[in-house]
Amino acid sequence: MYDFCVVGGGIVGLSTAKALYERYPNAKVLLVEKERQLARHQTGHNSGVIHSGIYYKPGSYKARFARQGNQSMKEFCQKYQIEHDICGKVIVATKQEELPLLDNLYQRGIENELDVCKIGKEELQEIEPHVNGVAAIKVAAAGIVNYKQVSEKLGEIIRDSGGDIRLGTKVEGITESHDEITIETSKGTYKTRFLINCAGLHSDRVTNMAGYKTDVKIVPFRGEYYKLVPEKRHLVKNLIYPVPNPKFPFLGVHFTRMIGGEVDAGPNAVLGFKREGYRKTDFNLKDFSEVMRYPGFWKLASKFWGEGIEEMLRSVSKARFVASLQELIPEIQAEDLIPAPAGVRAQALKTDGSMVDDFYIIPGERSIHICNAPSPAATASIEIGKEIVRQIAAQPHLTEAASF
Structure with a gap:
């Protein structure tokens, strides 16, 4: 017993x-x-980011656990000599119309008691010289580790x-x-x-x-990535994120330096046809049928059909994926990217079509x-x-x- x-x-x-x-x-x-x-x-299949908690609603489990977890994860790695790097990240507004969203995110960071600061184009260029941005938030507590x-x-x-x-x-x-x-x-x-x-x-x-x-039912979403070829890794110093779309519950494609020196670019977010399906061709009849029969999925799909189509287009078209990345780093070209392993996010979905946030x-x-x-x-x-x-x-x- x-x-x-x-x-x-x-x-x-x-x-x-x-x-x-x-x-x-x-x-x-x-x-x-x-x-x-x-x-x-x-x-x-995690991207290896030690998150700060800037995105999350103040008072939520996510906000509290992320802030406290950021500290306890760093202490754990220090105690057991696990390689990690508190390198910080930037969240970048690439156009003027994103500035109000950036300001809202900054206020959320302040409410969550985080070490965040707003920076202009010049300081952003000092941190990430190849990034295109009109302004950004610098988040000091973010880091990387191999989970x-x-x-x-x-x-x-x-x-x-x-x-x-x-x-x-x-x-x-x-x-x-x-x-x-x-x-x-x-x-x-x-x-x-x-x-x-x-x-x-x-x-x-x-x-x-x-x-x-x-x-609730778990609905799998596959996140697909590319890696920068070694000779192009210098384009990314640490962690570069876009201002997230407030209407869509994913952070958008971004750049992540990994502990081993590689740089991941992505992910998109597409419906997985298998709960543990990391390849586009992976399919499980039971998993797929459960999603297709679940009314919550169809309510979600009707709400986000436009964003969903864009994510699927990025999945099948490397050119579309590259175009999204170029909004942050214009120098990126298709030949600079090679396929990387995908991940699967277990997203709990309610029968009314709302994602459990x-x-x-x-x-x-x-x-x-x-x-x-x-x-x-x-x-x-x-x-x-x-x-x-x-x-x-x-x-x-x-x-x-x-x-x-």
């Missing part, structure tokens, strides 16, 4: 297991992951604390009773006093498996389900883990009689 079972070996699940041991050092913790390695999906390395260190900490990590173990059934939970997996049956669902792209399915019906946590009797953990989940992962454990500790009937 385990005290806790965490489903999902991404950075949120790993951070949660670590937080459990920090609060309950004598607990028996099991983490199950269906892949044969940790951080295989959203975490392993797969962070996840590997988290796994090591969990094992050293006495935790069991079972890879290649897919959850196939969950039965929750008054005093325990039985978990059927591809590698046998486990019992636990409490279950934490951090299954990411499959979090809604695990929630349903545990007997909880929700008003914040972290979405559903409590059960002996379980807790993280049904939406969008960006900045990697940045905020350590803080999310602490919050999940805090919510568990707030239910005394779960811990009073426990052995730990």
